[in-house]
Amino acid sequence: MNPSRAPDLLTVVIAAFNEADSLPVMHARLVAVLDSLARDMRVDGRVLYVDDGSRDETWALLQGFAARDPRVGLLRLSRNFGKEAALTAGLDRVASGAALILDADGQDPPELIPRFVEKWREGFDDVHGTRIQRAGEGWLKRSSAHAFYRVIGRLSKTPIPADTGDFRLLSPRALAALGQLRERHRFMKGLFGWVGFNSVAIPYERDARVAGASKFNLWRLWNFALEGITSFSTAPLRLATYMGLATAVAAFAYGMWIIVKAMLWSDPVAGWPTMMAVILFLGGIQLIALGLIGEYLGRLYDESKQRPLYLVDTWRPATGVSSGHDHGVEGGGDANRSTTARSEVT
């Protein structure tokens, strides 16, 4: 590393939705990491909190953080848009340098950030954390997550690494590439994979939440899985074709059998129960196929409306001017560079 170079700029983007209980703990840990980054690795670290329409004390807390530390930028959305949109809003406003995505609940330990930075400096564009343990998560969540990654891994051509969440560092060019993907249904893990470039995984143990409960219950996770599959694969649409083919072949064979039977033994008309079973079975299959088409059609409808991905209530960029911190960041560059959002087009 060339010591005369200006420090690398890294913005930690954190989406927070009703995280008042975890944020104080998280922020203290994060600030300590930013300090050590500036001191030991010549990284000019910033934080960008995105308040995703929280209804608790989150916004007041965040304003307090920003008032005390010029490295903290704040973005508040007009309502709750969901984690994906909130992250997109935050990433859109990282004007230069790399970005690192972190959860507000402390599940992704900020203390690992220096290792992400090391990998970035080695030339990787997408450094992502891969969970080797999911503390505080039940058997059901773990096994459903496992099943989901297997299914999507088979269905999708885009590589989607298993057990990889949003904890990742994106180099400036990966960030710019991601910024071009403006689809409304944002399955982030897939979008990161789609972007490509050099990626590397950092295994880590995912801690339990600092406080509060996960916002993702099983129903939400199911919808999340649907989102992932429909966003990155059209294989389910083909399922209807195969189901139809299989039923047609079976029906043909059965028809032949009935004819032969009638010719040989002049069989009387078969009973009502078999008829009902066949009708209901076919009706069920047809509805499933229709539902599958509907899933895609609905998403197509959402895309076609071309609504913005999120709306901003307040945007307060980090000024980045070093204040009471005596960790000696020199040559931090243009203090206002983060005020120019890369793109206002959402």
Ligand code: UDP
């Ligand atoms: N989050 C958000 N908007 C939402 C739901 C969640 O910004 O509508 C944030 C939340 O504050 C946290 C992160 O997304 O920082 C992950 O949420 P959570 O911990 O509930 O999910 P899990 O870790 O269980 O996947």
Ligand code: MG
């Ligand atoms: Mg969490």
